[in-house]
Amino acid sequence: MQLQIKLVEITIADLPQIQVIDQACLGGFWSLEGYLQEIERPNSYLISVMSREKVILGFGCLWAILEEAHITMLAVRPEYQRQGLGKYVVWGLLEKAWSQGLEWATLEVRASNLAAIALYEKFGFTVIGKRPKYYEITQEDALVMWRKGLHYPEFKDSLQAWHQEIREVITLRGWEIV
Ligand SMILES: CC(C)(COP(=O)(O)OP(=O)(O)OC[C@H]1O[C@@H](n2cnc3c(N)ncnc32)[C@H](O)[C@@H]1OP(=O)(O)O)[C@@H](O)C(=O)NCCC(=O)NCCS
Numbered sequence: 393m394q395l396q397i398k399l400v401e402i403t404i405a406d407l408p409q410i411q412v413i414d415q416a417c418l419g420g421f422w423s424l425e426g427y428l429q430e431i432e433r434p435n436s437y438l439i440s441v442m443s444r445e446k447v448i449l450g451f452g453c454l455w456a457i458l459e460e461a462h463i464t465m466l467a468v469r470p471e472y473q474r475q476g477l478g479k480y481v482v483w484g485l486l487e488k489a490w491s492q493g494l495e496w497a498t499l500e501v502r503a504s505n506l507a508a509i510a511l512y513e514k515f516g517f518t519v520i521g522k523r524p525k526y527y528e529i530t531q532e533d534a535l536v537m538w539r540k541g542l543h544y545p546e547f548k549d550s551l552q553a554w555h556q557e558i559r560e561v562i563t564l565r566g567w568e569i570v
Pocket of ligand 1: 417418465466467468469472473474475476477478479480500501502505506507508510511512514
């Protein structure tokens with residue numbers, strides 16, 4: 393299918409789709425109430441990759457806390473995974489953090505989530521710590537990942553280079569970033 397996609401901020405109208413993706417990918421990480429709070433919270437940025445037909449393919453969330461960008465959510469529709477869209481969402485979050493003048497990005501990820509860890513490493517995140525039994529239900533450890541230097545001049549160049557790579561991968565699929 394020929395897809396035209398773009399990064400957009402999530403609105404209330406998008407929440408039914410967001411909840412479907414959250415349920416499929418994370419088993420319902422946030423409730424509808426939780427998402428509504430995120431939309432209203434001034435320092436929270438919820439973005440999605442959306443097709444021209446307004447189908448949301450993936451999304452992520454970032455909290456801006458002083459100089460820190462805390463990535464709190466990332467998910468791609470299962471049937472669209474492994475096609476570069478996760479990278480595009482993380483790129484969008486980092487671009488937002490950079491445009492807000494934030495200095496570093498951080499996140500927690502399940503120690504077993506090798507796919508997400510590999511994805512974040514592609515953007516220069518490194519593991520800086522562990523929170524034992526961070527996830528209540530499974531008692532699994534969280535790894536804390538960190539990416540410094542968002543305010544360094546070279547970060548803008550990295551953003552441009554990553555965007556080019558993402559565009560190439562998406563173009564190879566016959567899709568288009570608009
Ligand atoms: C993590 C997630 C968002 C990745 O999305 P995606 O669209 O599949 O990611 P991309 O196609 O952009 O892949 C980017 C990189 O991530 C890594 N990756 C993604 N899926 C992977 C997998 N199943 N196994 C190993 N590495 C994987 C690879 O390094 C990949 O780069 P490559 O394609 O050049 O090898 C997606 O798997 C997902 O929604 N998972 C469930 C929710 C989740 O775990 N969220 C993260 C919470 S911290």
